[in-house]
Amino acid sequence: xxxxxxxxxxxxxxxxxxxxxxxxxxxxxxxxxxxxxxxxxxxxxxxxxxxxxxxxxxxxxxxxxxxxxxxxxxxxxxxxxxxxxxxxxxxxxxxxxxxxxxxxxxxxxxxxxxxxxxxxxxxxxxxxxxxxxxxxxxxxxxxxxxxxxxxxxxxxxxxxxxxxxxxxxxxxxxxxxxxxxxxxxxxxxxxxxxxxxxxxxxxxxxxxxxxxxxxxxxxxxxxxxxxxxxxxxxxxxxxxxxxxxxxxxxxxxxxxxxxxxxxxxxxxxxxxxxxxxxxxxxxxxxxxxxxxxxxxxxxxxxxxxxxxxxxxxxxxxxxxxxxxxxxxxxxxxxxxxxxxxxxxxxxxxxxxxxxxxxxxxxxxxxxxxxxxxxxxxxxxxxxxxxxxxxxxxxxxxxxxxxxxxxxxxxxxxxxxxxxxxxxxxxxxxxxxxxxxxxxxxxxxxxxxxxxxxxxxxxxxxxxxxxxxxxxxxxxxxxxxxxxxxxxxxxxxxxxxxxxxxxxxxxxxxxxxxxxxxxx
Numbered sequence: 001x002x003x004x005x006x007x008x009x010x011x012x013x014x015x016x017x018x019x020x021x022x023x024x025x026x027x028x029x030x031x032x033x034x035x036x037x038x039x040x041x042x043x044x045x046x047x048x049x050x051x052x053x054x055x056x057x058x059x060x061x062x063x064x065x066x067x068x069x070x071x072x073x074x075x076x077x078x079x080x081x082x083x084x085x086x087x088x089x090x091x092x093x094x095x096x097x098x099x100x101x102x103x104x105x106x107x108x109x110x111x112x113x114x115x116x117x118x119x120x121x122x123x124x125x126x127x128x129x130x131x132x133x134x135x136x137x138x139x140x141x142x143x144x145x146x147x148x149x150x151x152x153x154x155x156x157x158x159x160x161x162x163x164x165x166x167x168x169x170x171x172x173x174x175x176x177x178x179x180x181x182x183x184x185x186x187x188x189x190x191x192x193x194x195x196x197x198x199x200x201x202x203x204x205x206x207x208x209x210x211x212x213x214x215x216x217x218x219x220x221x222x223x224x225x226x227x228x229x230x231x232x233x234x235x236x237x238x239x240x241x242x243x244x245x246x247x248x249x250x251x252x253x254x255x256x257x258x259x260x261x262x263x264x265x266x267x268x269x270x271x272x273x274x275x276x277x278x279x280x281x282x283x284x285x286x287x288x289x290x291x292x293x294x295x296x297x298x299x300x301x302x303x304x305x306x307x308x309x310x311x312x313x314x315x316x317x318x319x320x321x322x323x324x325x326x327x328x329x330x331x332x333x334x335x336x337x338x339x340x341x342x343x344x345x346x347x348x349x350x351x352x353x354x355x356x357x358x359x360x361x362x363x364x365x366x367x368x369x370x371x372x373x374x375x376x377x378x379x380x381x382x383x384x385x386x387x388x389x390x391x392x393x394x395x396x397x398x399x400x401x402x403x404x405x406x407x408x409x410x411x412x413x414x415x416x417x418x419x420x421x422x423x424x425x426x427x428x429x430x431x432x433x434x435x436x437x438x439x440x441x442x443x444x445x446x447x448x449x450x451x452x453x454x455x456x457x458x459x460x461x462x463x464x465x466x467x468x469x470x471x472x473x474x475x476x477x478x479x480x481x482x483x484x485x486x487x488x489x490x491x492x493x494x495x496x497x498x499x500x501x502x503x504x505x506x507x508x509x510x511x512x513x514x515x516x517x518x519x
Contacts, residue, residue: 001127010135010137010198011237012135012136012137012141012277013136013194015138017194017257018136018137020190020194021132021133021136021190021194021195022133022136022145023190024187024188024190024191024194025129025132025133025149025187025191026129026148026149026151026152027152027183027186027187028088028092028125028129028183028184028187028188028191029125029126029129029149029152029153029156030152030155030156030183031095031120031180031183031184031187032095032125032126032156032159032346033126033152033153033156034156034159034160034163034215035064035099035118035122035160035180036064036065036068036160037060037156037160037161037164038163038164038174038176039060039064039115039162039164040061040160040161040164042060042165042167042168042173042176043060045168045173046060046111046173047108048109049173050105050107050111051108052108058227058231059112059115059117060111060112061107061202061268061508062116062223062224062227062228063087063112063113063116063119064116064118064119064122065119065223065227065412065416066116066119066219066220066223066224066227066461067116067117067118067119067120067123068119068120068122068123068412069116069219069223069409069412069413069416070120070123070125070215070216070219070220071119071120071121071122071124072123072124072126072127072405072408072409072412073215073265073266073405073406073409074124074212074215074265074266074405075087075123075124075127075128075401075404075405076266076267076399076401076402076403076405076406076409077196077205077208077264077265077266077402077403078124079124079128079131079200079401080202080205081202081204081205081401082199083199083201083202084128084131084132084200084401085132085191085192085195085196085198085199085200086199086200087128088124088125088128088129088132088191088195089122089188089192091121091122091123091124091125092123092125092187092191093184093185093188094121094497095118095121095125095130095180095184096118096180096181096184096185096188097123098114098117098118098121098431099118099178099180099181099184100178100181101114101117101250102114102115102118102174102177103174103175103177103178104174108485109369113296119467122406125405126153126408126511127401127405127406127408128401128404129149130146130149130276130388130400130404130408131400131401131404132191132195132198132496133145133146134146134400135150135198135397137413140163140335141332142335142389143172143330143331143333143334143335143385143389144328144331144332144334145331146331146334146384146388147327147328147330147331147332147334147385148327148328148331150220150327150384150385151323151324151327152500153178153384154319154320154323154327154380154381154383154384155320155323155324157496158286159317159320161298161312161313161316162310162314162316162317163176163179164176164309165217165310165313167179185458199256200260200398203261204386205263206263207265208258208261208265210257210261210509211254211257211258211261211264211265211266212265214250214253214254214257215249215254215265215266216247217246217254218246218247218248218250218251218254219413221243221244221246221247221250222243222247222251222413223413223416225240225243225244225247225504226416226417226419226420227238227416227420227423228243229420230420230423230424230427231484234424238318241437253359254276255268264506266402266406267399267402267403267406270399270402270403270406273394274397274502274503274504275390275391275394275503275504275505276391276392276395276403276407278390278437278499278500278502278503279387279388279389279390279391279392279393279407279500279503280406280407280410280411281388281410281499282343282387282496282499282500283384283387283388283407283410283411283414284390284407284410284411284413284414285414285492285496285499286346286347286350286383286387286414286493286496287380287411287414287415287418288414288417288418289350289418289489289492289493290350290383290418290423291414291415291419292419292422292423292485292489293354293422293485293489294316294488295418295419295422295423296422296423296426296482297312297315297316297357298312298315298316299312299423299426300478300479300482301315301369303478304362304474304475304478304479304509305347305362305364306492308435311366315366315369315370316329316373317373318370318374318377319373319374319376319377319380320377320380321359321374321377322374322375322377322378322379322380322381323377323378323380323381325377325381326377326381326382327381327385329381330342330381330382330385330386331385334385334386334389336464337405337506338505339385339386339387339388339389339390340501340503340505341389341498342382342385342386342391343383343386343500344497344500344501346379346380346381346382346383346386347379347493347494347496347497347500348494348497349375349376349378349379349382350376350379350383350490351489351491351494352375352377352490353372353373353375353376354372354486354487354489354490355486355487355490356371356372356375357482357483357486358483358484358486358487358490359483360479360482360483360486361479362475362476362479370499373474376479387500388407388503390503390505392404392405392407393503393505397417425481425484425485426478426482426485428481429480429484430474430477430478430480430481431477432481433477433478433480433481434473434474434477437473437476437477440475441469441473449470451469452465452469455469481486
């Protein structure tokens, strides 16, 4: 890769160019991450409008996630073929076009197809924005660059449901896709103006068609299995068993092929580097835990605490406040402080937040639910920057796109697994608690008797009385299940800490040698 190495000493950007470059790259990242969660609260409206069931509507999210997961690890390969700037520009412009098509979709089949296209073309955008941003800053300020980048990835998933809910309630659902158009066009124009003279070297590497086919096969099967598992009752369904077997066998063949192929479509040799695999795996597991709980809290609030979509969004929104305030400080100091200490602190705060939530009960008011959300912002500020710093430490510039693509792939897959496991366990634990609570609700119990006579006196029929009691039992069962998951997640965050300490971040040019790969 010497030709690429020789060509790379591009000086960092200065002044206004660096500021505008950061704004454009962050806007593109924000738009991309926002789109992974913006449709969630709008699903009932979309499904109703296009005349399909809510379960069919979930394909709007699934199709995006599957296509995105397949495209992200291809970033390193695509960068070599087309160059960093051209790839990033193509990704933004195709994303704008596919967003426009999503808004115009006349039926569910077309919407799902356009969402898959949108997910696929969005794949390289996040790793490339990371790579271009790191190349825009001097080595000593690599941590600050990562701080600015991570703020957008932290705030967007929380903003998505809020914005999606508001647009669906006040305008109409196609606008959750149309808002990408102006953002994307402005980001593309600024990026092209600043970065077009900073293109990376291009090599005509042959396309590893078999590796690509195997990647599509196993990642697609895995994502579909995770997405449809709960609905089809997991391994009691032949469809899920087939998907699981396909994913495992496909992955085994993919590993063997990619490790022996001269021009692999995914550079698996990165896993030989201790810092890469410890950082990437810790990020993936922690993100899976975090994302699973981000999905669980609004579900519980809306289904069992009587919150509307907008109120649930507001209970989640303050998570970004402290993250935005503290991220720059973490970015500036990550070069002088051991990144492992920051990551450990992040995991401890996450554990504290989840432990606080495990003590909620059905009487919890809005402020009680809000406090852990605010504290979680501290954990998020110390989460991405140190872990990205560890993951990319010591890599040469030409390997950063592949490493960034692969680690982002693991993070996205971690999020999908976290969501599936969390929602499935939640329902299983609720069923168990429901059975245990029902044993206590019987005619011999004085509490049951007084509630039944009280409801009867209020004019409820015997059937209505039983329905009310069942509703109360349901609410308590899901409350207990929610507490179980928050508590277990807190324990898992603490158990993750030793993994971070297996890495050996490189000290050197202001410690941000760690993220310095990209210069």
